[in-house]
Amino acid sequence: MRFILVQILIAAVTISSVFAQTAEEKGLAIAVEADQRDIGFIDSTANMRMVLRNRHGQESERKIRVRTLEQEDDGDKSLSIFDTPRDVKGTAFLTYTHKSGDDDQWLYLPALKRVKRISSRNKSGSFMGSEFSYEDIASQEVEKYTYKFIKEERFAGLDCYVAESYPVDQKNSGYTRMVSWRDKAEYRLWKVEYYDRKKSHLKTLLFTEYGQYLEKYWRAGTLKMVNHQNGKSTDLFFAEYAFQTGLKDKDFNKNSLKRAK
Amino acid sequence: MYPNIKKILTISLLTLGLANLLTGQPMAAEITSKLGIEARLFPKSPAYEGQEHHDGSAMAEVEMYHGFDSGSSITITPFARVDYADSERTHFDLREFNYLHVADSFEITAGISKVFWGSTEIHLVDIINQTDMVESLKGEDKLGQPMVRTSWSRDWGTVDTFILPYFRERTGPGTDGRLRLPLPVDYGEAEYESSAEQYHIDLALRYAHTLGDVDFGIYHFAGTSREPIYRLNLSNPNAPEFTPYYELIQQTGVDFSYVAGRWLWKGEALYRIDSLYGDFAAAVAGFEYTLVGILESDVDLGLIAEFSRDGRDKRLVPLYQKDIMTGLRFAFNNAASTDLLCGLAYDIDHYSQIYSLEFNHRLGEDWKITITSWLFSHIGDADPAQTLSEDDMIRIELFYYF
Numbered sequence: 001m002r003f004i005l006v007q008i009l010i011a012a013v014t015i016s017s018v019f020a021q022t023a024e025e026k027g028l029a030i031a032v033e034a035d036q037r038d039i040g041f042i043d044s045t046a047n048m049r050m051v052l053r054n055r056h057g058q059e060s061e062r063k064i065r066v067r068t069l070e071q072e073d074d075g076d077k078s079l080s081i082f083d084t085p086r087d088v089k090g091t092a093f094l095t096y097t098h099k100s101g102d103d104d105q106w107l108y109l110p111a112l113k114r115v116k117r118i119s120s121r122n123k124s125g126s127f128m129g130s131e132f133s134y135e136d137i138a139s140q141e142v143e144k145y146t147y148k149f150i151k152e153e154r155f156a157g158l159d160c161y162v163a164e165s166y167p168v169d170q171k172n173s174g175y176t177r178m179v180s181w182r183d184k185a186e187y188r189l190w191k192v193e194y195y196d197r198k199k200s201h202l203k204t205l206l207f208t209e210y211g212q213y214l215e216k217y218w219r220a221g222t223l224k225m226v227n228h229q230n231g232k233s234t235d236l237f238f239a240e241y242a243f244q245t246g247l248k249d250k251d252f253n254k255n256s257l258k259r260a261k
Numbered sequence: 262m263y264p265n266i267k268k269i270l271t272i273s274l275l276t277l278g279l280a281n282l283l284t285g286q287p288m289a290a291e292i293t294s295k296l297g298i299e300a301r302l303f304p305k306s307p308a309y310e311g312q313e314h315h316d317g318s319a320m321a322e323v324e325m326y327h328g329f330d331s332g333s334s335i336t337i338t339p340f341a342r343v344d345y346a347d348s349e350r351t352h353f354d355l356r357e358f359n360y361l362h363v364a365d366s367f368e369i370t371a372g373i374s375k376v377f378w379g380s381t382e383i384h385l386v387d388i389i390n391q392t393d394m395v396e397s398l399k400g401e402d403k404l405g406q407p408m409v410r411t412s413w414s415r416d417w418g419t420v421d422t423f424i425l426p427y428f429r430e431r432t433g434p435g436t437d438g439r440l441r442l443p444l445p446v447d448y449g450e451a452e453y454e455s456s457a458e459q460y461h462i463d464l465a466l467r468y469a470h471t472l473g474d475v476d477f478g479i480y481h482f483a484g485t486s487r488e489p490i491y492r493l494n495l496s497n498p499n500a501p502e503f504t505p506y507y508e509l510i511q512q513t514g515v516d517f518s519y520v521a522g523r524w525l526w527k528g529e530a531l532y533r534i535d536s537l538y539g540d541f542a543a544a545v546a547g548f549e550y551t552l553v554g555i556l557e558s559d560v561d562l563g564l565i566a567e568f569s570r571d572g573r574d575k576r577l578v579p580l581y582q583k584d585i586m587t588g589l590r591f592a593f594n595n596a597a598s599t600d601l602l603c604g605l606a607y608d609i610d611h612y613s614q615i616y617s618l619e620f621n622h623r624l625g626e627d628w629k630i631t632i633t634s635w636l637f638s639h640i641g642d643a644d645p646a647q648t649l650s651e652d653d654m655i656r657i658e659l660f661y662y663f
Contacts, residue, residue: 052596054596060596060625060626061626084626085598085623085626085627085662086293086626086627086662086663087295087598087623087627087629087660087662088598089293089662102474102520102522104471104474106476112377112401113375113376113377114377114379116380116518117380117476117518117520117525118520118525119520119522119523119524119525119551120520121522121523121551121553122523122551122553122561124553124554125553125554125559125561125594126559126594128598129594129595129596129597129598174554250365250366250414253414253419254419254469254471255368255412255414255419259332259334259361259363259368261291261326261328261334
C-alpha cells in the first residue's frame with residue numbers, strides 16, 4: 001500500500017512538475033522525496049544521550065537506547081529503553097506509529113513489572129521532561145502533515161528548500177505550523193522552527209554531524225532543541241548507529257517490552 | 262525457605278559461575294542498586310499497646326543482571342529491610358532469581374520471578390505473586406514467586422502457562438507495628454486447606470492480546486489463595502490471636518483497557534470458586550482522562566475514577582468492598598520527573614473515607630524522595646478498616662541509586 005501510494009504521489013509530482021507546480025504540491029513533493037530516500041533501512045539501533053538544560057544552565061542527563069523497525073505498509077515500530085536516570089532504569093516505551101489515526105503506545109514500569117497502555121493523544125506533552133514533545137520524537141510520517149513550499153535559501157553552507165508543514169491532527173498537536181530547512185542534494189533536515197497554537201515561535205531544532213550509513217541513509221549525530229519561551233534546551237547525541245541488525249516484529253511486542261533491559 | 266543472606270549470596274555467585282562455565286561467556290553482571298531510608302509518622306495515638314508514634318527503617322535492593330547475546334538472561338534481585346519499631350517489617354526476600362530463555366516466539370522463565378496482571382488502580386485480578394504487605398498497604402510490593410513460566414507469542418495473542426511449586430505466605434505488621442489487625446497474627450503457624458501446605462503445586466493459564474485500541478487478558482488459576490483468612494485462635498483464652506488460613510480456590514479473571522483519545526477505560530473482574538465461604542464475583546471498572554498542559558503549563562493532569570464491587574461477605578473484605586475511588590494524577594514533566602497522586606476511596610456501605618497521597622521527586626541524578634500519606638476518616642464501626650482508624654500515616658522515603 002505504501003509503495004502504491006508513494007508511486008501515485010511520485011507520478012502526480014512528476015506530471016505536475018512538467019506543468020506549473022503549486023507551492024502545496026512542491027512542499028509535498030519534497031516531503032515524499034525525503035521519505036522515499038529513507039525507505040529500505042529495515043531496522044536500526046542507536047544509543048541516545050539526552051541532555052536537559054534549564055534557563056540557569058543546570059544540566060541533567062538521560063541515556064536511552066532506541067530500536068526501530070520499518071514497516072512496509074504502516075508507520076515504524078520503535079522501542080526506547082531508559083538506562084539513566086537510575087531510578088527509571090529499565091523503563092521502556094513501545095510505539096506503533098500509524099500513518100493515519102492515533103499511534104499505539106505502551107509503557108513498561110520495571111518496578112511493578114507492569115505494561116500500561118497509554119494514550120498517544122498526548123502529542124504535545126513533554127518527552128521525559130525534555131523540550132522534545134512526543135510528536136517531535138515520533139516517527140515523522142508524510143501523511144501526518146500537509147505542506148507548502150516557501151523558498152530556496154542557503155543554510156548551513158548548503159542550498160536548501162524551505163517548506164512549511166501543518167499537522168493534520170490540529171486538535172491534539174502542540175503546533176500550528178513548522179518551518180523546515182532541507183538541503184537540495186540529500187534532502188536532510190538541518191533546521192525546524194516550531195510555532196505554537198498562538199502562532200508564536202516556540203522552539204528551534206538544529207541538526208548537525210550527519211553520518212551516512214549503508215552508503216544511503218543519513219542520520220544526524222546531534223539534535224539541539226531550544227525553547228525560546230521558557231529558556232530551556234535539550235540536546236540529543238546519537239552514537240553507535242547500526243542498521244539491518246536483524247530485528248523482527250517479535251522484538252517489538254509486549255513480551256519483548258518486558259524483557260528489554 | 263530463606264535461612265540466611267550469606268547462603269543466598271553464595272548460591273547466587275555459584276549460579277553465575279556455573280552459567281559462566283556452561284556458556285563459555287564471561288559473566289559480567291550488570292549491577293543496579295537501590296538503598297533507602299524511611300521515616301513513618303503516625304500523628305494519632307496508637308489503638309494498641311506497644312505501638313509507637315514513629316518508625317524508622319532502611320532498605321536495600323540489588324539487581325544483578327546478565328544478558329546473553331541470544332536474548333536470554335539471568336536476574337538475581339535480593340531485597341532486605343531493617344525496621345526499628347516492628348520486627349515483622351525486618352525481612353529479607355529474593356524478589357528475583359531466575360533464568361529467562363528466549364527462543365523465536367517462545368520464552369521460558371525458571372526460578373523466582375514477578376508477574377503483574379491488571380489494568381486498574383485498585384488491584385483485583387493480580388494473583389501470581391504474594392503481596393509483601395509490610396512494605397505498603399497499596400499492595401503493589403510483591404514477594405518473589407518460584408515458578409516455571411512459558412510464554413508463547415503469536416499473531417493471535419500470547420499464551421502463558423505457570424507452574425508454581427511453592428507458596429509464599431503474606432507478610433503483615435507485627436504486634437508492635439502500626440496498620441495491623443485488631444489481634445496479633447501468628448504468622449509462623451499458618452494453616453492450609455491442602456495437606457501439601459506450602460508445597461501444593463498451583464497452576465495458571467493466561468491468554469492476552471491487543472486488538473487495535475483494546476488490550477485484554479483472561480486467565481484461570483487453580484491453587485492456594487493468596488489472600489489469607491484470619492481465623493480466631495482461642496487456644497490461650499487470655500491471649501486470643503489470629504491464625505492465617507489459606508484455602509484452595511479456582512479463579513477465572515479478566516482485565517482490559519481501551520484507549521479512546523484522552524480517555525483510558527479500564528476494568529478487571531473475577532469469579533472465584535471458594536468451597537469454604539461460597540463462590541463469588543468481584544469487579545472494578547473506571548477510567549483515567551488526561552488533560553495535557555493544564556493552565557498553559559507543562560503539567561498533565563489525569564482524572565481517575567473507579568468503582569469496585571466485591572460479592573464476598575462484607576466481613577471478609579478489608580478494603581474496596583463496595584467503593585468509589587477517585588484520584589488526581591499530576592505529572593509535572595520536569596527534569597526531576599515530579600509526580601503527585603491524590604486519591605479518595607469512599608466506602609458506600611460504611612461511609613468510610615480513605616485519603617491517600619503519593620509524591621515522587623528526583624533529586625539530582627541519583628536520588629529520589631517519595632512521600633506517601635494515608636488518612637482514615639469517618640471509618641464506620643462495622644467497617645473492617647476500623648482497625649486502621651487511628652493509623653493515619655505520613656511516610657517519607659529517600660532513595661539512592663547506583
